[in-house]
Amino acid sequence: MDSFSNNLKELRSQKGFSQEAFAKKVGVHVTNLSKYERNISIPSLEVANRMADILEVSLDRLVHGENKAQTTIDDQDLLSLFNKAQNLSDKQKETVKDFLSAFVLKADLTQKLAQ
Known part of the structure; x- marks a missing residue:
């Protein structure tokens, strides 16, 4: 080490x-x-x-x-937010995950409907 x-x-x-x-x-x-x-x-x-x-x-x-996260996340602002989110309480982290999941789902559905 x-x-x-x-x-x-x-x-x-x-x-x-x-x-x-x-x-x-x-x-x-x-x-x-x-x-x-x-x-x-x-x-x-x-x-x-x-x-x-x-x-x-x-x-x-x-x-x-x-x-390793930095090798897959190019947006430094987004990476910084994810790093800061790690310091939130477990309940707050779940809220962030729920929000992000809903946002990504909506974006995916919007994209599929536009095709």
Whole structure:
């Protein structure tokens, strides 16, 4: 997971977080964060998810250096909205999914009727 340690350090620096500030936001001791960045230790999935959320990237991007969703979603505004929607409550996420499903269904039906 050498790429994880490099990605973590790079993304943290890009966001302008010191190790101390980022560790506090994540809820880990700065010593642990330093170990993650030096590839000495690996965080739990829960901690890695919090890191990704704070860094505003997908877990794929943090762990692998790529964002799989980004390779399939070309519209950066839409991708940003989807990333932000991940931080909503479960009920709010369901509402977003219902709205999006209804909108796509309507667009599909409109297209089929126009043919």
